[in-house]
Amino acid sequence: MSAQQIPVVVLAGFLGAGKTTLLNQLLRGARGTRIGVMVNDFGDIGIDAMTVAGQVGSTVSLGNGCLCCAVDASELDEYLEVLTRPELRLDVIVIEASGLAEPQELVRMVLASENRRVVYGGLVEVVDAAEFAATRQRHPETDRHLALADLVVVNKADRVSEDELRAVRETVAGLADRAAVIEATHGRIDPELLFDRVVPEDEIAGQMSIEDVLYADEDGHAHPHAAYDTVSLATAVPLHPRRLMAFLDSRPEGLYRLKGFVDFGAADPDHRYLVHAVGRFLRFYPEPWPAGEERLSQLVLIGTGVDAAALRKELAGCEVDGPADAPDEHSMWGVLRYVPRGDDPQGEEPPGEA
């Protein structure tokens, strides 16, 4: 995504699953990341969390109205218009869907947004591990919601036995189409799963910030245990557009996010391609190579239950293998399908996307 684009994450789940708890957790752990939220009920967002996250107060209060009643996409755009004002410098926007909302409506509205400063950041479904079976019985639409999710958080892991938790996870994985599935207690997930966290200087230096100390777990760990895998690639060898597209088209289940820059070498020597994928959503954003910049492809892949070694091998297989393998501009077709057009900021929706 280009530097100005702010990911918009839709947070959904049935009543009491733990959406607000998760959101509060994100706000507490924000440390430098500026999060804008749209909620149904302002009162649910703890004031302490707001203070820690800083300067989001005015944006949260926007959510006083029930956003999920806003079936008209133009209303969402009005909220987004305010939240994307450059002076707010937000890094991510989270929309908490009301417990009874149809999440696909919100996802569609985000995808249809004419706001060029936002990009779809994924649908996160929170489920209550202890109530999962009962919820499915009461709300058969749960299965449909899970099938649309990009990331499923199986929350309240503390309320069930290990065997029960495994059973819920397996059922969820079966229902969710390709989504990454993670377990959580009190909504504690690593923010890195949802967006690029802005890492403050002191953290880079390996020191604990005040928030680290305040919000450390009982065992002193400030961060949730990394329940996901990260695979990085940095190579000076250009990637072949056809092979990269073949890889992306068949990206494995559980691969939740992918971001970075790609050098397609001779296929387009003038541009590097920013790539942003979340769940099934995929976009490329070409931009001229900055003068003097080393021609590197740099990718970071984040997911759960993925085979990191296999991913690395597949990515290595995308590298151009000598002059005979060099791509030309025709090889770019597959990539260009995912470049948003000027008149359509979010781009064409390839089949299968929400």
Ligand SMILES: Nc1nc2c(ncn2[C@@H]2O[C@H](COP(=O)(O)OP(=O)(O)OP(=O)(O)O)[C@@H](O)[C@H]2O)c(=O)[nH]1
């Ligand atoms: N034991 C336990 N309780 C949790 C956990 N996560 C959330 N809760 C509790 O579950 C209740 C519901 O959590 P919320 O975060 O308000 O759930 P929600 O999905 O936002 O609920 P609605 O806004 O009503 O849709 C609260 O009392 C939380 O404290 C968890 O992991 N374990």
